[in-house]
Each structure stands twice: as structure tokens, then as C-alpha cells.
Amino acid sequence: MRNPDTGTARTRPSGAQGGGYVCVTFDFDALSSWMARGMLTATPRSRGEFAAVAVPRLLHILEARGIPTTWFVPGHTALTFPELTRELAGRRHEVAVHGHAHENVAALEPAEERAVLQRSLDALQEVTGELPRGFRAPAWDLSDASVGLLVEHGLRYDSSLMGHDYAPYPCRTPDVLDEAGVRWGEPAGLLEIPVAWSLDDFPYLEFLRTPSGLMPGLRDPGEMFANWTADLDYMLRDFDHGVLTVTMHPEVIGRGHRLLALERWLDEVASRGVEFVTCEQVADLVAAGAELGRYRPV
Numbered sequence: 001m002r003n004p005d006t007g008t009a010r011t012r013p014s015g016a017q018g019g020g021y022v023c024v025t026f027d028f029d030a031l032s033s034w035m036a037r038g039m040l041t042a043t044p045r046s047r048g049e050f051a052a053v054a055v056p057r058l059l060h061i062l063e064a065r066g067i068p069t070t071w072f073v074p075g076h077t078a079l080t081f082p083e084l085t086r087e088l089a090g091r092r093h094e095v096a097v098h099g100h101a102h103e104n105v106a107a108l109e110p111a112e113e114r115a116v117l118q119r120s121l122d123a124l125q126e127v128t129g130e131l132p133r134g135f136r137a138p139a140w141d142l143s144d145a146s147v148g149l150l151v152e153h154g155l156r157y158d159s160s161l162m163g164h165d166y167a168p169y170p171c172r173t174p175d176v177l178d179e180a181g182v183r184w185g186e187p188a189g190l191l192e193i194p195v196a197w198s199l200d201d202f203p204y205l206e207f208l209r210t211p212s213g214l215m216p217g218l219r220d221p222g223e224m225f226a227n228w229t230a231d232l233d234y235m236l237r238d239f240d241h242g243v244l245t246v247t248m249h250p251e252v253i254g255r256g257h258r259l260l261a262l263e264r265w266l267d268e269v270a271s272r273g274v275e276f277v278t279c280e281q282v283a284d285l286v287a288a289g290a291e292l293g294r295y296r297p298v
């Protein structure tokens with residue numbers, strides 16, 4: 001088998017059809033997501049503050065295993081924790097953008113969305129010295145203007161949509177949906193690296209009481225990681241070069257019992273022979289012509 005990245009020979013992972021990739025991503029929301037919920041009192045602020053306590057723990061775990069990851073950082077977080085944000089980039093993790101103050105871009109007017117995107121890009125560039133190449137929408141929703149704005153600002157990929165589980169795909173100009181059916185948009189020059197709520201630690205683990213309801217969370221992290229492993233095993237069995245993308249939040253995964261479970265999961269994933277990649281590396285693979293996530297059941 002040839003590695004689509006380098007053209008060099010690559011060992012076929014045991015039990016796998018055609019190898020696979022795992023993208024470990026973190027959303028470093030810190031105080032911004034509590035601000036976006038209007039939860040501005042001392043304890044929600046401190047929950048956001050805990051994200052910064054957890055980041056060095058995560059970097060230690062990742063570095064011990066040589067795992068590159070992608071961190072989606074709101075402009076507000078970068079300005080609040082510039083040293084930590086620079087450390088992410090300095091330790092060769094990818095820093096991508098995640099709104100400015102965790103805005104729901106689908107609820108913004110196009111002019112507001114443009115201003116927020118520019119502000120967030122300026123903040124990341126000021127802190128890291130580099131423009132990010134990827135975007136993830138806070139709350140995982142895009143407006144009809146988002147894809148065009150991301151292309152216009154030079155972003156290479158988005159990671160907010162749920163149209164596949166193992167295959168990155170082209171983002172489209174807005175689809176038109178009415179009672180006659182759907183008129184699909186055209187490929188817009190931006191790659192989608194899809195996500196899923198079932199591959200996000202927040203709904204499994206975080207206890208949240210808001211005016212709109214209660215999210216119980218607080219489940220056994222082993223149960224969450226077992227689901228993620230099963231998704232990986234299905235991918236490795238039936239897909240060639242699939243990409244499994246998981247999302248975690250430092251303030252959620254950064255507690256002791258969850259970190260121990262994360263360590264066990266990373267070691268289990270590594271034992272499958274997959275390659276850990278950043279989102280930007282996925283974009284590089286696609287740009288080089290790799291077909292990722294081809295369904296080829298046994």
C-alpha cells in the first residue's frame with residue numbers, strides 16, 4: 001500500500017482494509033463559551049478558567065505519545081491566554097480559529113459575521129504570528145454566508161458540519177431547500193472535515209444547567225471512549241483511508257479520571273496502527289489527491 005501523503009510504502013494496519021487516520025481536536029473555549037451563554041458570574045467564569053489549568057496536562061499526555069493535534073481557539077481565548085496559545089503553536093500543534101467570543105455565526109447578519117471573523121483572525125495572528133488555516137464554528141452551525149467568507153479570508157477547511165463521518169468532503173455554496181426538494185450548491189473551494197455530537201466530550205461529560213434546560217453529562221468516560229473506539233473499528237474494517245475526528249474541551253476532559261481514560265484510549269487507538277494527523281494534514285492529503293474515507297465493505 002502507498003501512503004497517499006508521501007508516496008512511500010506504509011504498513012497495512014492489522015484488521016484494517018486500507019489504513020486510517022485519527023484527528024484529535026480540542027476546542028479551547030475557556031471563558032468565551034460561558035460569555036456566549038450569558039453566564040458571567042464568578043463560578044461559570046472559573047469553569048472557563050479551568051481550561052487553562054488543563055491545557056498543560058493535555059500537552060504532557062500528547063507529547064509523551066508524539067501525537068499532533070488541532071486546537072480551535074476563539075480570538076478571545078488567545079487574547080486572554082496568549083502564552084498558552086503560543087505554547088500550543090510552539091509545540092507543533094495546529095492552532096485554528098473558533099470564532100471570536102464564541103458567537104453563533106448562523107444567527108449573525110453577514111456584515112456582523114465578516115467583522116467577527118476578521119477580529120478573530122487578527123487576534124490569532126497577533127498572538128501566534130500566523131494566520132490560521134482552519135475554522136470551526138462555535139455551536140457547530142454555519143450561516144449561508146460562512147463558506148464564502150472563509151474562502152475569501154484564505155481558510156482551507158471548515159470543521160463544523162455532519163454530512164459524513166469518515167470522509168472529508170467539499171463545502172458547497174448554499175443549498176436551496178424547499179418543498180420541491182433540494183438544489184445542492186456547488187463545491188466552494190473549502191474542505192469540510194466533519195464532526196459529530198457523538199464524537200464530542202461535552203454532551204457526554206459536562207454537567208450544565210441553563211435557563212433552557214439541564215444537560216446531565218457526568219457519564220463514565222470509559223463509555224464515551226468505547227463508543228469512539230467502536231466508530232474507529234467500523235471505519236478500519238469497511239473504509240479505505242477514513243478519517244475519524246474527535247472533539248474535546250480542556251475544561252471537560254482535563255479532570256483526573258477523564259485524563260486517565262484519555263491516556264488509555266490514545267494508547268488503544270495507537271495499537272490499531274492508525275496515523276494521528278492534524279486537520280491541516282488532512283487538508284494536505286486531500287490537496288495531494290488522496291481519496292479519504294472510501295466505503296469498501298468486506
Ligand SMILES: [Zn+2]
Pocket residue numbers: 027029033098102138139
Ligand atoms: Zn466551542
